[in-house]
Structure formats: C-alpha cells, structure tokens
Amino acid sequence: MMSPISAISAIFFVLLATLFFKIAIPPLNFPRNIPTIPFYVIFLPVFFKMDQVELYEKYLREPMEKYGAVKAFFGSRWNILVSRPEFLAQVFKDENTFAKSGNQKKIPYSVIATYTGDNVISAHGDIWKLYRTSLNHSLQRFNEAPLWKNAKKFCQLICNQVDVASGSTKVGPLIQRLTLDNISEVTLGFDFGTLNQEKSSLHEHLLLIKKQIFHPLFLTFPFLDLFPIPMRKEAFKNVESFRKILVERVRQNMIENYQFEQTDFAASNLIRSYNAEKINYTQLTDNIVILLVAGHENPQLLITTCLYLLAKYKSTWQQDIWEECKRIVDGDSKGLSELPLLNSFIFEAVRMYPPLNTIINRKTSRLCKLGHDIVIPKDTYVGYNNFGANHYRKSWGSTADEFQPQRWGSDIDTILKTWREKKTTAVLSSFHGGRRACLGEKLALVELRVTIFEVLKQFKLSLSPSWEEKMTPGGPLCPLNLELTCERRT
Ligand code: HEM
Ligand SMILES: *[C@@H]1O[C@H](CO)[C@@H](O)[C@H](O)[C@H]1NC(C)=O
Numbered sequence: 339m340m341s342p343i344s345a346i347s348a349i350f351f352v353l354l355a356t357l358f359f360k361i362a363i364p365p366l367n368f369p370r371n372i373p374t375i376p377f378y379v380i381f382l383p384v385f386f387k388m389d390q391v392e393l394y395e396k397y398l399r400e401p402m403e404k405y406g407a408v409k410a411f412f413g414s415r416w417n418i419l420v421s422r423p424e425f426l427a428q429v430f431k432d433e434n435t436f437a438k439s440g441n442q443k444k445i446p447y448s449v450i451a452t453y454t455g456d457n458v459i460s461a462h463g464d465i466w467k468l469y470r471t472s473l474n475h476s477l478q479r480f481n482e483a484p485l486w487k488n489a490k491k492f493c494q495l496i497c498n499q500v501d502v503a504s505g506s507t508k509v510g511p512l513i514q515r516l517t518l519d520n521i522s523e524v525t526l527g528f529d530f531g532t533l534n535q536e537k538s539s540l541h542e543h544l545l546l547i548k549k550q551i552f553h554p555l556f557l558t559f560p561f562l563d564l565f566p567i568p569m570r571k572e573a574f575k576n577v578e579s580f581r582k583i584l585v586e587r588v589r590q591n592m593i594e595n596y597q598f599e600q601t602d603f604a605a606s607n608l609i610r611s612y613n614a615e616k617i618n619y620t621q622l623t624d625n626i627v628i629l630l631v632a633g634h635e636n637p638q639l640l641i642t643t644c645l646y647l648l649a650k651y652k653s654t655w656q657q658d659i660w661e662e663c664k665r666i667v668d669g670d671s672k673g674l675s676e677l678p679l680l681n682s683f684i685f686e687a688v689r690m691y692p693p694l695n696t697i698i699n700r701k702t703s704r705l706c707k708l709g710h711d712i713v714i715p716k717d718t719y720v721g722y723n724n725f726g727a728n729h730y731r732k733s734w735g736s737t738a739d740e741f742q743p744q745r746w747g748s749d750i751d752t753i754l755k756t757w758r759e760k761k762t763t764a765v766l767s768s769f770h771g772g773r774r775a776c777l778g779e780k781l782a783l784v785e786l787r788v789t790i791f792e793v794l795k796q797f798k799l800s801l802s803p804s805w806e807e808k809m810t811p812g813g814p815l816c817p818l819n820l821e822l823t824c825e826r827r828t
C-alpha cells in the first residue's frame with residue numbers, strides 16, 4: 339500500500355513529467371524529416387542579453403536554410419515554422435488547408451485574444467471576406483493630409499525634446515505618438531491627440547494595456563490567463579474598457595459628422611456595415627481595434643528601423659537620400675514615391691528587419707504535405723519566420739545579411755518591379771502576400787516616405803554614442819530603445 343503522501347507525490351511527479359515532455363519534445367506525429375529547434379531557445383533572451391537577430395543566427399539559421407521548415411515551441415505549443423519561399427508561397431496560397439486561426443481560436447481565454455478578437459487579420463472564410471470588403475477600398479484611397487501635418491508636428495517635438503547638452507533623444511515614445519495620430523486620423527476619422535498634448539487619456543489607457551499584453555511571462559505562457567490572477571483580472575478589465583471607449587469615440591465622431599455618408603474612412607465603412615446589420619457590435623469593435631493596432635504598431639516599428647538605418651549609414655545613404663529629396667516640395671507624396679534612393683532604402687529596411695518577425699496563426703484543416711515530402715498532421719499550427727525568409731541565402735545570395743539598397747535596382751521602375759516580384763514569389767514576406775496580403779502596405783509606405791522626408795529636412799541624424807546597438811529580444815522587431823543625436827540643419 340502507498341501512503342497518501344507518496345501517492346500524491348507520485349501523481350505530481352507524473353504530471354510534471356508529462357508537462358516536461360509536452361514542452362521538451364514535439365508531438366510524435368509531427369514530421370520527422372525536418373529538424374527540431376530546442377524548446378529552451380525561445381526563453382534564452384529572457385535570461386541572456388541576446389536579441390532576435392543573434393538568436394536566429396545561432397539557433398535557427400542553419401536548420402532553417404537547410405530544410406526550409408523547422409519544428410519550434412512558441413506560445414505554449416509546438417508549431418511548424420516556415421521560411422523557404424516555395425513553402426511560404428504554398429502556405430499563403432492554400433487558404434483552405436492552412437486556415438487562418440488567430441488568437442481568438444488559439445488562446446481564446448487570453449488577454450490578447452480579448453483585445454483584438456475576431457478581426458480581418460485572423461478571420462477565415464466568408465467572415466474574412468465580409469470584413470475585407472468593408473475595408474479594402476478605403477485603405478487603398480485615403481487622405482494623406484494628416485500624414486504631412488503630423489510629420490511636421492513630430493519634428494517639432496523632436497526639436498523640443500532634444501537634450502541641449504548631448505543633442506541626444508530617445509525617439510521611441512515620440513514615434514508611437516506620431517503613428518497613433520496618423521492612423522486614427524486617416525482610418526478612424528478622429529484625432530487621437532497625442533501630438534498636441536503629452537497626456538491624452540486614450541493614449542495613457544493604450545500604453546497601460548500594451549504593457550499588460552506584452553508582459554513577457556504571459557506572452558510566453560498564455561495559459562496562465564486561465565487562472566484567477568488579480569493582475570490579469572485587472573488587465574481584462576482595462577482591455578474591455580479600452581475597446582468600449584475607442585469604439586464609442588469613433589462612432590460619436592461619425593455621428594457628429596454631418597457628412598458621414600460621404601466619408602470614406604475605413605472605420606466609416608465598418609460602421610456602415612454595422613448599420614446595415616452585416617456585422618454585429620463585437621465584430622465592429624474587433625475590426626476597429628485591429629485597425630488601430632496593425633495601423634500604428636507596424637509603421638511605428640518600421641519608422642524606428644528606418645531612422646536607425648539612416649543614422650547608421652549617415653555619410654552614405656542619409657546624405658544621398660537627403661540630396662535626392664531636396665527638390666521635393668511639401669505635400670508631393672507622388673514625387674516621393676518616384677525617388678529611387680529613398681524607395682530602395684525603405685524596401686531594404688523592410689527586408690532587413692521585418693516589423694512582424696514570427697507569425698503563427700494558421701492551423702492545418704487536414705493531413706497535408708508541405709513541399710514534396712513533409713507530412714503535416716491535421717490541426718497543426720503552421721507559422722512563418724519573416725527574418726528567415728528575408729535573409730535566406732538561396733534567395734538573396736551571400737550578401738543576404740548586408741544592408742544593400744542597391745540590390746533593388748537603380749531606376750524606380752526596376753526597383754518597383756523587383757519589389758512586386760519578391761513579394762509575389764514569397765521571397766520577401768514582410769507584408770504577407772496573395773489574397774491575404776497586408777491591406778495597409780500603401781498607407782504604411784506613404785507614411786514612411788513622408789516621415790523620412792520631413793525628418794531629413796530638419797535634422798542630421800546619428801546614433802547616440804551611449805546607445806548600444808541591439809534589436810528587440812523577442813516579438814515585434816526593431817532597434818531596442820533607440821537613441822539618436824539630432825542635429826538641426828541650417
Ligand atoms: C510597416 C507596416 C506594416 C507591415 C510590415 C504589415 C504587415 C502585415 C502582415 C505580415 C500581415 C499578414 C498577417 C498574417 O499573416 O496574419 C498583414 C495583414 C494586414 N495588415 Fe498590415 N502591415 C503593416 C501596416 C499596416 C497598416 C498601416 C494597416 C492599416 C490599418 C494594416 C492593415 C492590415 C490588415 C487589415 C491586414 C489583414 C489582411 C487580410 O488578412 O485580409 N497593416 N500586415
Ligand atoms: C482591393 O482593392 C484593390 C484596389 O482598389 C483591388 O485591386 C483588389 O482587387 C481589391 N480586393 C482585394 C480582395 O484585395
């Protein structure tokens with residue numbers, strides 16, 4: 339007979355062992371002919387000073403380049419991560435087999451799923467089509483005036499903020515304010531107001547929930563949100579109230595706008611769909627939130643990366659782009675879109691540091707094959723690693739890790755043609771591609787060109803001597819706590 343105590347410890351031991359094996363070893367039905375990345379790899383940046391680029395180089399590059407796909411532990415489960423263009427193209431194309439299955443399905447109990455819900459990015463099938471048709475048109479044709487106006491405000495704020503003694507400034511928080519104001523004015527139809535006053539209540543609220551959502555512990559182990567942890571209960575409450583306030587704010591503005599029917603904001607189209615009872619209030623909220631999230635976070639990351647690269651290549655690219663930009667007048671977005679140096683620089687930045695690095699939101703709907711011989715069981719999460727794809731040596735050659743805007747071509751037609759080609763063949767996957775391609779690419783690129791133009795008009799940028807050159811350790815990819823020296827042009 340076992341004593342009750344030893345019985346309990348035996349059960350405990352078995353549970354612990356099961357948990358360990360679930361984490362340490364991929365499921366047995368996963369394909370055997372691709373390598374496994376050790377499970378502890380994703381935890382390394384938590385314990386060591388290591389960024390995602392170093393992590394990729396050390397643990398992922400070799401297996402990924404050799405096999406094109408690997409088994410990797412992420413978000414409390416084992417997944418298959420893909421980087422080889424042929425595999426990526428297959429995943430992007432075969433929507434029915436590699437079906438979108440975002441956080442609302444993967445971890446519905448989590449704070450992050452409560453935040454973004456069932457939106458255009460994560461939905462599948464007919465519901466996705468419905469959302470996409472509500473948004474597509476207005477996200478391709480938008481009012482650029484707020485982008486120009488806000489870029490100027492942004493530069494003014496840099497001026498005010500630069501430390502007189504060192505000329506140095508941390509640009510991160512300012513970039514966030516800029517991108518928030520832009521996206522809310524351009525797609526949601528109201529001014530977030532973060533550039534006019536440092537403290538806007540909606541902005542404070544957003545900063546608070548972002549901290550709670552991107553908490554490393556809960557991001558790595560989302561299942562913890564199943565437990566009644568007071569801190570997380572608070573997070574749920576904050577997220578719920580943010581969603582409510584945001585949507586009411588958007589609707590209020592639309593209702594007050596006597597020309598509502600003529601407005602063509604992405605949000606006005608969503609509201610029209612809601613008024614026509616095509617989508618319900620939850621769906622309206624989910625999509626307004628995702629417009630705000632995708633619309634400000636990704637450009638925020640990319641602007642940060644571009645300012646970093648401009649500062650890093652100060653005497654070459656920054657100087658040359660400024661010479662090229664000089665002849666453009668304010669408001670001429672078209673002029674900016676035709677500049678070879680500026681555009682190849684931006685495309686190369688998108689390639690080098692894809693703002694969204696690892697995306698795992700597709701689940702196989704049946705037993706299937708990736709390529710010729712990688713057999714993937716049903717209900718397996720399949721994701722893509724953009725850094726891997728964009729640095730794949732077979733695609734980009736031996737200079738894949740070097741920053742070389744000239745690889746895109748020297749005249750604008752060649753540059754744009756190369757850009758389209760790399761995207762359609764999934765050789766460059768930063769904006770996804772195919773039917774599920776990013777709807778905000780055009781908007782993001784306009785925003786980026788205008789911001790770079792306005793910043794270079796006023797400042798010469800260099801990296802602050804005190805800034806340590808590192809990228810973020812995990813999640814969204816951009817320089818970590820970037821600090822720049824901004825010298826006024828005279
Ligand atoms: C630098 C800027 C941006 C990057 C790198 C980026 C990247 C991406 C990526 C990788 C996806 C596919 C996500 C997936 O696989 O699940 C996506 C989808 C999407 N993005 Fe962006 N994005 C950017 C800016 C924007 C902006 C400014 C908006 C505007 C609101 C936006 C709206 C969307 C939407 C609506 C989708 C979903 C498309 C669909 O599934 O039908 N994005 N984006
Ligand atoms: C979206 O809009 C563009 C241009 O307005 C159009 O070419 C495209 O076919 C539309 N549909 C989708 C699903 O992207």
Ligand SMILES: *[C@@H]1O[C@H](CO)[C@@H](O)[C@H](O)[C@H]1NC(C)=O
Nearest residue numbers: 485486488489517520785789
């Ligand atoms: C907002 O618009 C301004 C002005 O065009 C631009 O400088 C800035 O980069 C934009 N912000 C974002 C986040 O795109």
Ligand SMILES: *[C@@H]1O[C@H](CO)[C@@H](O)[C@H](O)[C@H]1NC(C)=O
Nearest residue numbers: 456465617618619620621622
């Ligand atoms: C809204 O519609 C979705 C999709 O049809 C449905 O799953 C959800 O329960 C609805 N929510 C409400 C509050 O009616």
